[in-house]
Amino acid sequence: MQKNNGLDKNQLISFVIFSAILMAFMFYFQNKQSDEKQVADAKAKTEQKVASKTIANNINATVNAAAIKNVTVKNKELTLEFASLGGQLSSVEINQYKAYNAKTDKHDLPLYLIEKNNSSYGFQFKDKTGKTFNTKDLVFVPSVKDNTVTMTAQVSGATIQYVYQLLDNYTLDFNVKTQGLSSTVTDEKADFHWNYTVRGMEKGRSQEQTHSEFNYAFDNYGSTDYDTNGFEEPEETLNWLAVKQQFFASIIESTNGFTHAKGTQETIEKGEFLKKFNFDGQVKLAGNELNQNFKWYFLPLDLPLLKTFEGKEFDSILPLGWSFIGTLNRIFFVPVYNWLSDWGIAAGWVIFLMTIATKLILSPVMFKQHKLSAMMKVVKPEIEEVTEKFKGQENAMKRQQATMEIYRKAGINQMAGCLPALVQIPIFYALFRFFPNMIDLRGKGFWFANDLTAYDDLIKLPFHIPLIGEHISIFAVACTIVVLIYTIMTSGQMQQPQQEGMPDMRIIMYIFPITFFFFLNTSSSGLSWYYFVSNALNILIILAIKYWILDEKKIHAQIQQNKSKAPKPEGKFQKRMREMMEKAQEQQKMQEEQRKKMNKK
Structure with missing residues (x-):
């Protein structure tokens, strides 16, 4: 009886071929099966070993x-x-x-x-x-x-x-x-x-x-x-x-x-x-x-x-903004917008009414600003006279002191004009955050703007212009025009530069509305519409104050009367400003003396 030493060469070759065919057959049909059958099928254990080895090497190139x-x-x-x-x-x-x-x-x-x-x-x-x-x-x-x-x-x-x-x-x-x-x-x-x-x-x-x-x-x-x-x-x-x-x-x-x-x-x-x-x-x-x-x-x-x-x-x-800016949006602009929207009014008219509501709240502060503008216009000839009298950089301090003395005698507080500007800065930034992020405005159209959270592009350009893009926003143009008109109306009382080499602030004020256009052209049309209405109302308020509320002749008479009275004692701010100017004047003299000494050497 022949001893069986195991598989002979032919049997081994046949077994390897058969195993290879069987493995290929199993692999083919396992790929055809659903994932549920792969989990349930005991034969999938072989594949899971291969998969785990592949995954362990972070390779997934052969997902079926x-x-x-x-x-x-x-x-x-x-x-x-x-x-x-x-x-x-x-x-x-x-x-x-x-x-x-x-x-x-x-x-x-x-x-x-x-x-x-x-x-x-x-x-x-x-x-x-x-x-x-x-x-x-x-x-x-x-x-x-x-x-x-x-x-x-x-x-x-x-x-x-x-x-x-x-x-x-x-x-x-x-x-x-x-x-x-x-x-x-x-x-x-x-x-x-x-x-x-x-x-x-x-x-x-x-x-x-x-x-x-x-x-x-x-x-x-x-x-x-x-x-x-x-x-x-x-x-x-x-x-x-x-x-x-x-x-x-x-x-x-x-x-x-x-x-x-x-x-x-x-x-x-x-x-x-x-x-x-x-x-x-x-x-x-x-x-x-x-x-x-x-x-x-x-x-x-x-x-x-x-x-x-x-x-x-x-x-x-x-x-909606950090700190006070976000609070302003959350407790005022968002609730006011939602309240007005509940009336069934179109989104553009809701913004219009929001603008009026904001103006009414700021009216006491705005009235003071416009009254100050009227008073500055009245004393402008006297300011120009002082400017003519104290010409040159060497007389800059005297010119400034004489100008402040005119304001003091006329009862004009220049700092009062800063308050409206300071109040409007957080309002501007709050609205800058409000309009492009208010989802209730998303997709809401008004006139030629299809979406008040994006720019209007009724005027499309056939080419791209740097800083402008491929469109011109009508709301941005309209807003720029009214801001420019408002600037011209309010810059008349601004002084010429009192020191040589200083820029004329009026020119800068005229340039600002034009540069503002480039910002508005790609911004929310709701923001442009708001500022168009806001500045149009400012123009109407100035005209109303000029022709119906304030009497310039009466203001001029009051100023002359204030001049004849004994001057009021200096306030803390005026005293500090005077001391600062005197100190600056002393430093300027010292620098000039040092410069002269250096030139002699």
Whole structure:
């Protein structure tokens, strides 16, 4: 009886060929099967070993397209699609809003925050060999029940599960669970990576790019910050991170927070996308397992809506301005706009009424300013006489002192003219923040402007002009004209430069409205309309004061009467100014003496 020493050469060759054919046969049909059968089929263990080795080397070049499945859930507010590759969101549509369509010049396109692979996120782990693998490289098996999507993936004997639940109020609960991960990883943390390229959804690329930025909360929601370039927070724990666009925000919140957070931004000059955002943060593992709750929010930046998320500080994402500026918008301009809008008035007329309301509130201060302008006009001949008498740079101090003496005898307080200007600076900046960020104005047209949050471009240019672009805004032109008229009317009482070499302030004041046009031409047409109405009202107020309220002859008589009286004692401010001028005059004399000595040498 022949002893069996095992397989002979022919049997070995036949076995190898048969095994190769069998493996190829199995591989082919496994790729044809669904993900559910791959998990259930015992033969998939061989593939999982190959996949885990591939993932451990952070390579995903051969993902089978047939294994990728997308599932969709929706409610009144959001329509969400999830991809089995990475188990992540592949599409986010906000149902009740539309995106801008350049072809129709209207907001009539579906509004997608995420679509066409512009967003990718996942958790990166380090295994015991020191190699890394990322969940966005894994193929998850999806299952859907009502508005809950469960994504399950296997890697190196561990199970990773994402449980998404679509809630009301633009919220998506995102629960991450792992089992058996502790046998694969040794690190006590996982890295969360989010790469997000935002697309343009509004009219006016430069304005939308300017308003696209990072926002985040830290210090247990006690502090918030924003960043337009990039940030790094090595010591703070971020409660949530938002990528904000002009009117919408995508937010990821972590129950336990993100540590060692870092964000970078890159502007895209052309095309449908505006900016690239990259965020990296760490989350802690408990027992080398990741079992944490996260939440996604895809929000329109509507102030009343943002305030419904109590304790989250989401309203800080809306850039209405810091400190007093933001308070002014929140307690006055936004409530007044909403109140007037409730009357059913067109948005442009709401802005018109807002302008009148603001003027009425400022009327006492504005009246003082215009009265001061009238009084300055009355004493202008005497100021010119002093200027003629004390010519030359060597008489600059005497000229200034004589001018202040005229003002003092006439009872004119120059500082009173500064107050209206100081009051209007925060109002201007508040409105600069209000109009391009008020979502209720988005898509609202008025006359030739189709959207009051963007520029009007009824006049289109066939070529690009630096600082202007390819259009001319009618609202910007109209605003520039009335500001120029107002400047001419109010600059008549301004003095000529009292020192040689000093510029004529009137020329600078005339140039300002023209340069202001370049700013307004690409800004919100609502802002231009507001300032057109505001300055037109200023002109009417000046004319009313001049012809019906103030009597220049009476003012002149009052000034002459004040001159005949004993001069009032110097006030603290006047005394300080006089002392400063005397000190400056002494320093000037000393410099001249030193210069003479140097010339003699």
